Amino acid sequence: MTTAVAESLSYWSMTGPRHGSDLDALLRRVAGRDADAFAVLYDRTRARVYGLVARVLRDSGYSEETTQEVYLEVWRTADAYDPAKGSALSWLMTMAHRRAIDRVRAEQAATQRESRYGTSTVDPARDVVAESALAADERRRVVECLDGLTDIQRQCIEMAYYGGLTYAEVSQRLSANLSTIKSRMRDALRGLRNCLGVP
Amino acid sequence: MTGPTDFELLELATPYALHAVSDDERAAIDQQLAAAPPSVATAFRDEVRAVRETMTAVSAATAAEPPTHLRTAVLAAVQPDVARRSRWRTALLAAAAAIVVGLAAFGAGIAMRPSPTPTMAQQIMAASDVRTVSGQLGAGTATVVFSRGMNAGMLIMNNVPPPAQGTVYQMWLIGDKGPTSAGTMDTAAVTPSTTDMLTNLGNSSALAFTVEPGNGSPQPTGKIIAKLSLT
Numbered sequence: 001m002t003t004a005v006a007e008s009l010s011y012w013s014m015t016g017p018r019h020g021s022d023l024d025a026l027l028r029r030v031a032g033r034d035a036d037a038f039a040v041l042y043d044r045t046r047a048r049v050y051g052l053v054a055r056v057l058r059d060s061g062y063s064e065e066t067t068q069e070v071y072l073e074v075w076r077t078a079d080a081y082d083p084a085k086g087s088a089l090s091w092l093m094t095m096a097h098r099r100a101i102d103r104v105r106a107e108q109a110a111t112q113r114e115s116r117y118g119t120s121t122v123d124p125a126r127d128v129v130a131e132s133a134l135a136a137d138e139r140r141r142v143v144e145c146l147d148g149l150t151d152i153q154r155q156c157i158e159m160a161y162y163g164g165l166t167y168a169e170v171s172q173r174l175s176a177n178l179s180t181i182k183s184r185m186r187d188a189l190r191g192l193r194n195c196l197g198v199p
Numbered sequence: 200m201t202g203p204t205d206f207e208l209l210e211l212a213t214p215y216a217l218h219a220v221s222d223d224e225r226a227a228i229d230q231q232l233a234a235a236p237p238s239v240a241t242a243f244r245d246e247v248r249a250v251r252e253t254m255t256a257v258s259a260a261t262a263a264e265p266p267t268h269l270r271t272a273v274l275a276a277v278q279p280d281v282a283r284r285s286r287w288r289t290a291l292l293a294a295a296a297a298i299v300v301g302l303a304a305f306g307a308g309i310a311m312r313p314s315p316t317p318t319m320a321q322q323i324m325a326a327s328d329v330r331t332v333s334g335q336l337g338a339g340t341a342t343v344v345f346s347r348g349m350n351a352g353m354l355i356m357n358n359v360p361p362p363a364q365g366t367v368y369q370m371w372l373i374g375d376k377g378p379t380s381a382g383t384m385d386t387a388a389v390t391p392s393t394t395d396m397l398t399n400l401g402n403s404s405a406l407a408f409t410v411e412p413g414n415g416s417p418q419p420t421g422k423i424i425a426k427l428s429l430t
Contacts, residue, residue: 035277042273050265052258061340064269065333071273086248090255097254101218135259142260160219161254167214168221179210186213193253 023088031079049096056100070096104164145195153188205239212243216250336425352397361389369411372403383415404430
């Protein structure tokens with residue numbers, strides 16, 4: 001289990017030349033209805049997927065349902081994954097994020113969401129899993145990169161990516177005009193991308 | 200050639216990639232992209248890809264282990280026999296996820312009332328007005344997949360702790376004439392994945408759960424421990 005967890009935490013181990021192609025190969029097998037490959041894929045990626053979904057939804061029941069929906073969608077649409085358009089992990093995480101955002105917007109608990117808007121930090125998951133030194137390093141590095149953003153850049157990411165607000169809603173919240181918010185988001189992403197060395 | 204409209208479109212690549220646009224706006228962007236010069240569309244897609252790869256790297260900071268029972272549920276959904284059932288109505292992913300767990304439970308002979316047939320479950324799933332509702336029940340989750348048109352529903356309980364010996368969980372359909380019993384579950388009937396069929400939903404607006412002594416009560420005596428709205 002520790003091995004699976006350790007592997008599941010490292011972006012580079014999963015998108016790099018060796019393991020990245022492993023995930024590609026797993027997805028191809030899943031597209032061919034290989035349930036064993038699906039189980040391996042689940043174990044490699046579950047902490048990433050569940051962690052992101054739970055970060056957005058902040059409710060274990062919703063997070064479990066949504067995670068389950070994500071993996072059913074993977075099972076159903078694995079043949080639509082195109083390696084030319086991005087890494088397999090990114091395909092999966094994009095799907096997970098989209099479903100979490102759809103869910104959070106669908107929930108009418110607007111008042112509950114209110115309390116999240118103020119948060120300006122991206123806190124690492126509380127339920128920290130057993131992780132390899134490599135994965136711990138990666139987590140630290142990501143947190144450092146997030147710390148390297150300006151407050152408003154971080155707020156934009158927090159409110160939109162984790163809070164489920166549209167950029168227009170973010171601009172209202174922060175009383176900033178739309179172009180400013182779009183620029184802050186773009187700058188935040190460029191900063192993170194450079195800091196993390198994502199190609 | 201990049202005109203002002205193209206510039207505005209490119210400005211939206213980051214919010215679009217972050218899912219930070221409304222559904223309407225996303226549809227509008229997709230349309231503009233289809234009509235945009237190839238160089239603009241390519242630049243947009245490159246930006247979207249870079250943003251998504253970056254946030255994928257960032258997801259190291261939020262990684263958290265899911266509970267182990269989720270693995271069982273996810274993997275059960277793709278077993279060959281049930282996968283076939285879940286494919287005929289693939290749009291209903293949430294419902295499919297729930298039903299698949301339920302169908303697995305049928306196999307184990309867990310249902311406690313006159314054996315519900317998968318056909319009924321399939322009919323509910325296939326109904327044009329099928330809906331799902333979930334709520335906490337004890338430490339677990341209760342989900343009802345139901346169709347008003349079919350006048351029936353399917354209850355799936357995951358990880359609900361069994362009631363204490365000598366008591367049962369009793370389900371009540373709450374209608375305008377008050378609660379009507381929809382069956383009971385004793386200690387032995389409640390397992391990590393428990394299913395039941397709900398027939399004759401009538402005009403009920405909710406499904407409620409109480410703990411009742413013995414084999415159940417004609418009217419609820421215990422307090423409502425969970426209530427799922429069927430409206």
